[in-house]
Amino acid sequence: MEKLQMGRFKGYSLAHFRKDLLSGLIVGIVAIPLAMSFAIASGVKPEYGIYTTFIAGITISLFGGSKYQIGGPTGAFVPILLGIVLAYGYEDLLLAGLMAGLLLCLMGFFKLGSLIQFIPRPVTIGFTAGIAVIIFTGQIANFLGLTEIEKHENFIANMRELVMHLATINLYNVVIALICLTVILIMPRILPKIPGSLVGIIISTIVAIVFFAGQVPTIGTAYGAIPNTLPQFQLPDITWERIERLIGPAFVIAMLGGIESLLSAVVADGMTKTRHNSNKELVGQGLANIVTPLFGGIPATGAIARTATNIKSGATSPISGVVHGIFVLLVLLLFAPYASHIPLASMAPILMVVAWNMSERHHFMHILKLKSADSLVLIVTFLLTVFTSLTIAVEVGLVLALILFTKQMIDIPTIFKVLPDHSRKNEKMQPYVVNTMHDCPQISIYTMEGPLFFGAAQMFEQTILSTAEPKPNILILRMSKVPFMDTTGEAYFDNIVQEFKGTILVTGLSPRLQSAMKKSGLYDKIGKQYFFEHTGQAIDVALRYLDNTKCIGCQHFAFRECAQLTKGVVQWELPD
Template identity: 85%
Template sequence: MEKLQLGRFKGYSFEHFRKDLLSGLIVGIVAIPLAMSFAIASGVKPEYGIYTTCIAGIIIALFGGSKYQIGGPTGAFVPILLGIVLAYGYEDLLLAGLMAGILLCLMGLFKLGSFIQFIPRPVTIGFTSGIAVLIFTGQIASFLGLTDVEKHEKFIANMNELVINMPTLNIDNVVVAALCLAIILVTPKVFPKVPGSLAGIIISTIVAVLFFSGQVPTIGSAYGAIPNTLPQFQMPEITWARIERLIGPAFVIAMLGGIESLLSAVVADGMTKTRHNSNKELVGQGIANIVTPLFGGIPATGAIARTATNIKSGATSPMSGVIHGIFVLLVLLLFAPYASHIPLASMAPILMVVAWNMSERHHFMHILKLKSADSLVLVVTFLLTVLTSLTIAVEVGLGLALILFTKQMMDAPAIFKVLPDHSRKNAKVQPYVVNTKHDCPQISIYTMEGPLFFGAAQMFEETILSDIDTGANVLILRMSKVPFMDTTGEAYFSNIVQHFKGVILVTGLQPRLQSAMKKSGLYDEIGTEHFFEHTGQAIDAALRYLDRKKCIGCQHFAFRECTQLSKGVRQ
């Protein structure tokens, strides 16, 4: 690993460092308000978000599998972490994060990184949009300045709290929040290189201090002063009872962290025309999440928006991620006391904008308009994320996607009866040639498409065995489009071989399937001499097994040879 990491700095020069320094500083400036906002929204003190950005940001940059990845706390984690804090407390959150780090390392070491890409897009968009709704609605109380609002794990209960406490609305708070939101939205259009969230916090804080002092809650009044000291090492208490209690939350953190980081790495690949190492990325994320909780930090993952900003700012290596972490640490040490004056009303618009940007609204509406099975998976995953939990949403979403996929595979026409089309020069076999007046009574040819798995195996068997009743004595199976066969498919295929009294010929068998059939014994049972590369070869062989007496007078003329065979002329 060490050689591989050093290879990422091959040919590194002072000019590269200058670009990394600039991009690291820019991303660090962007990361500071986000780190505090994500921490507060997750139910913990703002400094824990800063600690996470420093420690995890540096570790992910050094040990991750993406050259440009920026790691830290993200919006996707907010509802998950808040739920864990409400149910178990901050101390248990640290242990759950550490356990998630171990799980991520194991996923990387066992090379499971590539499997995450198999999660259907409607599922990822569904839960991402659901998380965005939870983040956005979770900031309404802070935006309006409502008091005595109790946080709950469930969406409906939180909405009920908003309605009950609406009479406590603070107009001064709304003014500060609206000002911050306006600055966040306008700044990128007027000053593209200035981070809108940072400008919004600074200006709205100055306005709040000058005109609304003591009238709007601040970080200091809610959480106390942010310490301008290095995070202290603290080993969480590890007991078997706590591990059993937190394995579920840890698994959710690990899965979401893995998905989020690899999605971010894919975005970085697209922007830079590079390729990340998914398994190494998981290991890097795992190490970061093992170390960060030891210093009070919350779970971290790859941040898509900050990674994109890093690339756009000219980053050339992981050094920009390291610099971003060091810069945030220096800001903590030098300016932490001033952060106590930041109004909570200024933090809410930041997260609302983050939620809006991560909502995948365009992709959501596109899939919804398709009115397909994917649309159903999307809606179910989205609603379950909002109304229940991410765990249930992903489990049900994946299960539903699998069921619908299986049904589609079962409904798709996977087997066709075919004959050569002699009206065309190449005389390729086609299904439309077969009809009641043009169908060889002795030779049946079938083209199979798609995997021969549990969902399609029974239909395959029923279709083929129906030819036993018609008196066919030669069966040709064209299997070039069958990629694999599971044990259920193998059992049904074996049943056909045993019940069909004639000769079975197989063409176009793919190497992978051929190897599987040899292991199962089906290959030898059918007979090595009955396997052909091309359909024409199988037809020539099939003609040798004909009962020529039955051919005399036959008017089907399925093959070119039938004209002579019908007259009783020997070939």
């Protein structure tokens, strides 16, 4: 591992460090308001978001599998963490985060990082859009300055709370929120290199202090002063009962953290034309989530927006992520007391903009307009994320996607009865050649395409056994386009071997499929001499198994040899 780590800094120079220093400072400035906002939205104190940013950020950069990944608290975690805090409390959230870190490490050690490619895009877009809705609506109360709002895990219950307390709206709060939102929206057009969220917080805070002192709730009035000291190490109370209670939440944190971090790493690869190590990235994320809770930090993962900012700012190595973490730590130690004056109304627009940007609205609408199976998966995942939980949404979304995919695979015609097309020079096997007047009564040839799995196996058997009328003497199965066969496919193949009263010849079998058939015993049951590399070889052998008396007078002329066979002038010698 040490060799691999050093490889990431090969050829590193002072010029590279200058670029990493600048990009790290820029990302650190972007990360500070987000860290506090995500922590508050997750139901914990803002300083815990700061702790997470510098501890997890440094750890992920040093031990992760992407050179450019920036880790920390993210918006995707907000509804998950808030739900855990409401159901179990902050102390249990720390233990759940630590357990999630262990799970992520195990996922990396067992090389499960590549499994990210098997999560359908409609599922990831669906739950991301659902999370964005939850985050956005969750900030309405702070934006409007509503009081006596009780937070719930259920979306409908939270919306009911907003409606019931609309009369408590604070107009001063709305003014501050609108000022911050306006600055955030116009800054990218005026000064694109300066983080709009930070400028928005500063300007709106100054306005609140000068004109609305004591009229709007602040971080200090809601959570107390932010300490400008290092977090204290504290080992959580680990009991078997707590582990059993929190294994579900820990699994959800690990899965979401793994998905988001690997998606972020893929985005970084696309921007830099590099390639990350997905399993190493999971281990790095795991280590970060093991260490961070020991110092009071909340779960962290790779942050797509901050990683993109890091790359655009000129980062060349993981050093930029380390610089970003150190900068956030220094800001905590030097300026933490001033953060207590930040109005909660200033934090709300930041999260609302984050939610809007992460909503994947363009991709969402594109998939929706397709009106396909993917559209159904998208809608179901989105609605379940909003109205139930992310766990249920992802589980149901994946199962639904699998069912619809299986149905599509079954519906695709993958078995064709074929004969050689004599009008072509290469006499390629084609299904359109077969008809009632042109079909050999003694030899049936079938081309199979696609996996012979549980969804298609029964159709495979029925097609072979039911359409082979009148019953032929020889069955040739062309299997060069069959990538694999599961145990269900194997069982139905075995049924064909037992039910077919004649000789079965198999062509084009891949080494992988041949090995599987040898292990199952099908290879020996059919017979080694009946496996061929090319269909032409199988046809040559099949012609020797014909009942020549049935060929006399036959007018089908399925093969070139039929012209002689129908006259009864050809006699074949059977192969050994």
